[in-house]
Amino acid sequence: MSRALAAGLxxxxxxxxxxxxxxxxxxxxxxxxxxxxxxxxxxxxxxxPRAALALVYGATLGASGAAxxxxxxxxxxxxxxxxxxxxxxxxxxxxxxxxxxTAPIALSLGAVAxxxxxxxxxxxxxxxxxxxxxxxxxxxxxxxxxxxxxTLALALAPSPFAFYDAYDxxxxxLVDRSxxxxxxxxxxxxxxxxxxxxxxxxxxxxxxxxxxxxSLGHDVLRLRLQIVCLTALxxxxxxxxxxxxxxxxxVAPIFARRLTRGHPGRALLPAAAxxxxxxxxxxxxxxxxxxxxTLPIGVVTALLGAPFFLWLxxxxxxxxxx
Amino acid sequence: xTALLQAEGLALPGRLSETGLTLAAGEIVCLIGPNGSxxxxxxxxxxxxxxxxxxxxxxxxxxxxxxxxRRVRLLTYLPATRELRWPLLARDLVRLGGAGPEEVEASIAxxxxxxxxxxxxxxxxxxxxxxxxxxxxxxxxxxxxxLDEPTANLDPLWQIRLMEMLKADLAxxxxxxxxxxxxxxxxxxxxxxxxxxQSGRIAxxxxxxxxxxxxxxxxxxxIERRExxxxxxx
Numbered sequence: 096m097s098r099a100l101a102a103g104l105x106x107x108x109x110x111x112x113x114x115x116x117x118x119x120x121x122x123x124x125x126x127x128x129x130x131x132x133x134x135x136x137x138x139x140x141x142x143x144p145r146a147a148l149a150l151v152y153g154a155t156l157g158a159s160g161a162a163x164x165x166x167x168x169x170x171x172x173x174x175x176x177x178x179x180x181x182x183x184x185x186x187x188x189x190x191x192x193x194x195x196x197t198a199p200i201a202l203s204l205g206a207v208a209x210x211x212x213x214x215x216x217x218x219x220x221x222x223x224x225x226x227x228x229x230x231x232x233x234x235x236x237x238x239x240x241x242x243x244x245x246t247l248a249l250a251l252a253p254s255p256f257a258f259y260d261a262y263d264x265x266x267x268x269l270v271d272r273s274x275x276x277x278x279x280x281x282x283x284x285x286x287x288x289x290x291x292x293x294x295x296x297x298x299x300x301x302x303x304x305x306x307x308x309x310s311l312g313h314d315v316l317r318l319r320l321q322i323v324c325l326t327a328l329x330x331x332x333x334x335x336x337x338x339x340x341x342x343x344x345x346v347a348p349i350f351a352r353r354l355t356r357g358h359p360g361r362a363l364l365p366a367a368a369x370x371x372x373x374x375x376x377x378x379x380x381x382x383x384x385x386x387x388x389t390l391p392i393g394v395v396t397a398l399l400g401a402p403f404f405l406w407l408x409x410x411x412x413x414x415x416x417x
Numbered sequence: 418x419t420a421l422l423q424a425e426g427l428a429l430p431g432r433l434s435e436t437g438l439t440l441a442a443g444e445i446v447c448l449i450g451p452n453g454s455x456x457x458x459x460x461x462x463x464x465x466x467x468x469x470x471x472x473x474x475x476x477x478x479x480x481x482x483x484x485x486x487r488r489v490r491l492l493t494y495l496p497a498t499r500e501l502r503w504p505l506l507a508r509d510l511v512r513l514g515g516a517g518p519e520e521v522e523a524s525i526a527x528x529x530x531x532x533x534x535x536x537x538x539x540x541x542x543x544x545x546x547x548x549x550x551x552x553x554x555x556x557x558x559x560x561x562x563x564l565d566e567p568t569a570n571l572d573p574l575w576q577i578r579l580m581e582m583l584k585a586d587l588a589x590x591x592x593x594x595x596x597x598x599x600x601x602x603x604x605x606x607x608x609x610x611x612x613x614x615q616s617g618r619i620a621x622x623x624x625x626x627x628x629x630x631x632x633x634x635x636x637x638x639x640i641e642r643r644e645x646x647x648x649x650x651x
Contacts, residue, residue, distance in 0.1 A: 302503035
């Protein structure tokens, strides 16, 4: 990725962040002359966590998706299609509603454990060098199972309001999160991204095949373990605070690799930037679409991501046939 | 001649029995043997793939403990598979092998890949793809080349060119190559020494003329040379 492209992405991220803080602007503009303190509080305590969470969660999904795609050598792998996000949501829901621990740290631990469980199950079912079909079928089964168990856990929960939270957990929500909650997602997520970025070289070498990567001095087993644990940590921490959001982790790395001449490892940083941009854009769409009510953000990412996924599958099928 | 590679007590559980191996500078040693005899396992063990036991020294240096930058100057490994995990551009694939920019371009030019260097490797012919992978292994000009079936998928002219290129490089730069190969004629023509592999161990080690004159080819491969060509032993 050239410096000009990196600067362009940084500029776009800054603009998206400002847009996220200020959209819609009219209520804040109206409030500032009357009660500047309240207007400021609105910005800092409501808009800022939402904007920051969208950036951090999107970046985590983008970087994790790029790492998982590089690890499985498969452009159709992503945290949601491998069941990582669904597993994390299940872990958080079980922790909160069945075990009764609602502190953010407990939710995060539950979600990380759920994500790790889902990824471990995927590796056991599909193997580390999974064919596309095996990977997708295993991921689909794990996602469906985790989704069903999440709904079941919410339906059986002692709290009468639990079931109404199903939307938030299954389709994600960035609304009304506090600064503290945002920090609980952001700290592990940013650590995850930083650590993943140290693995760009080994992940690029892995594109040459496991044997060659080993001959070049990379410990492939350790690399695999690091990626599984890191993506579970980052995605788990974000899901614990904002629920499961799909398709960003699939789409962002595919765009990112167009900026890195197809290198899967080097795509991690642009994938994080593009993931952050996409989720912020989806959140802006949720806020500005005049439907009279707030859409779950996962609906927007799925509405945009699913057709892209279908196009990708059709494209791959066409390439295989030709 | 001074020993370039010294391997002692090399073993891979279930694949390679404890084996010692020495290669002199400038030497091409070909590994021959039927399928499953342990040629690839020996290459893996020297490379450090699969957790081998024993020790390997290249010019006195331990390649298994060397970091990536130093390691590619000591050894590079070309696997037998031509399948690629990721559709990189040919030039980028060669670059990922750890050589410097000038070495990469020189290697691309030597393997005559200039015209396809900016094309995706999955869109190249199998022969072109093989040459890209060979260019990756040769580019860092390591002390020891470990090549598994380097001539597979190459046309006859490129098979000759490649082996001549190896021979000339090693003579000039004093490196060494350990080459697993099925083509006995090529092995006989280009190797300074042949190692005959059988059931995960080295069954015979000698100059090509000595190996071809002995009982090993007939006993281990079940073939013999009659009327100038290899045929099933009678």
